[in-house]
Amino acid sequence: MTSERVFTSSTITNQQQQELLQCTTCGESDAVPFLVAPDRFHSRKTLYQLLRCQACSMVWLSSAPRPQEMVEHYGPDYDKKIAAAGETSPDRWRDRTGVLTQYKQEGTLLDLGCSSGSFLSTLKGNAWDLYGIEMSTESASRAQERCGAKVFVGDILDAPFEPGSFDAITCFHVFEHLYHPREVLQKVARWLKPGGIFYVLVPNIDSAGERVFQSYWYALELPRHLSHFSPKSLSAVAASVGLEKLSLTTHREVFIEYSTHYILDDILAKLGIARTSLAASGPASLGRKVIRKVYRLTVQPLLTGLISLAGDGESIHAIFRKPVEGTQAGSHASSARVSQSGVVHL
């Protein structure tokens, strides 16, 4: 299969190639092809090319669709699935609140890509003054209703916050969707008060899951995920804007179930059997629910155990801090840790 989004040296000029190969975060121009894959979530055929920076290990989508084209790659099925996952996973949000409060217990907090406010709602009360940034007007209104958060509707880079406004900024599985992650991180560093923390979750491109499933890895999410971080590249880009790393851990996710679904889709398609895409699949029937339960209790733990032998977990959870005046960024590097820490359920 071929696609206009997969470039070859014969189809572009030298200057264009130079620009394409320039790392979006460290600026080096030594990127190499990493992987080619379609949008498996929507069962579409167009192929996308990922490139990897050899200097900092950052991976990004080459020739990403323009912002005005993105609406066709998200769509109502995607929005519905994200909103449903957010509003039916209270444990996940409580876990994140638990991590946050190890570092900050009160103050002003901004959630980037706050969706309908599921995380912000867990902080409702007197301790926090809540803010959010969200692209969808509908989701922003729901967030405001649920917890009284003040939500800016629009692009993160257009938000009008003053420097030194926040004690904490959070960003859960949003950073990988951004066109300019480094510029956003510069904003984050500016908006934080000295000593303020940035708590971020992204998929881990340097994980065992990616290594095993490759183009079938669920978290590739092409072409919606534009940037793919590793512990190394995330640490490097944060350090480049002056944020110091307090903690970085990798975690297991349920990406395995969806990745396996994609492999089955492909095998069945080769046999001439078309299945409903993950995007269009509705609520599961009782029979499917039973099969899924059995899978989760038997095959999935076995696969998870086997895959864990191949390396780190599928998501990165990191806490960075804006140094207080007079201290050097990176002076706490010795306390940073990179490790696996068990299973995180979505």
Ligand SMILES: [Zn+2]
């Ligand atoms: Zn780089």
